[in-house]
Amino acid sequence: KMSKSIGNVLLVRKLLEQGPGEAIRLVLLTAHYRQPLDWTSEGLAQAKRMLDRLYGALRNLADVRAEATSNAVPGAFMEALLDDLNTPKALAELFAIAKRANTETDPGTKALLKAELIGAGRLLGILEMDPEAWFAGGGAASHIDGEEIERLIEARNAARKAKDFAEADRIRDELAAKGVQIEDGPQGTSWRVAS
Numbered sequence: 001k002m003s004k005s006i007g008n009v010l011l012v013r014k015l016l017e018q019g020p021g022e023a024i025r026l027v028l029l030t031a032h033y034r035q036p037l038d039w040t041s042e043g044l045a046q047a048k049r050m051l052d053r054l055y056g057a058l059r060n061l062a063d064v065r066a067e068a069t070s071n072a073v074p075g076a077f078m079e080a081l082l083d084d085l086n087t088p089k090a091l092a093e094l095f096a097i098a099k100r101a102n103t104e105t106d107p108g109t110k111a112l113l114k115a116e117l118i119g120a121g122r123l124l125g126i127l128e129m130d131p132e133a134w135f136a137g138g139g140a141a142s143h144i145d146g147e148e149i150e151r152l153i154e155a156r157n158a159a160r161k162a163k164d165f166a167e168a169d170r171i172r173d174e175l176a177a178k179g180v181q182i183e184d185g186p187q188g189t190s191w192r193v194a195s
Contacts, residue, residue, distance in 0.1 A: 010039060012024075023047040024047070025126060027047045029090075032084075032087065055127070059131035059135070061101055062187075064110045064111050072115035073116065074093060087124070097116050101114065136191070156172060176194070
């Protein structure tokens, strides 16, 4: 129980200093509204990692065109919400969609899964950002200059192409020291703020 006299009140503006608003919202959604919620910084960090997984699935579907509409919300997800607003069960369905989207190969099914992921996420007030924007700062105020990071990644890619692996490793280490995690993939190099 929060009480002003005990001094355990959490103000939203103080919470926003600890993490992005979407992560705070996700922490609140992980518990059923009738159950008490123990607020911890570990819970907030876990919610950010959960959002990293969801945004990662969306980033993997970046080349897939899909329109999110109210029809795109999956039935099992809606059933969970209609069952006494069972948000933990709805979140489980959302993660099942993300897992399936990460392994699906059929373009039509991928488009449907992307639409369902976006539609269900937006219904909960999450997944509203572009995945690249999420990984660039996670919706929080960031000390990281995106343009500088892009320049360093271009320099690293040029060094790798020239087979100057010592320079490429030095740039990678410099990025890691700035709190940036880089990921090399078939579509090129992407980056995100390390959790």
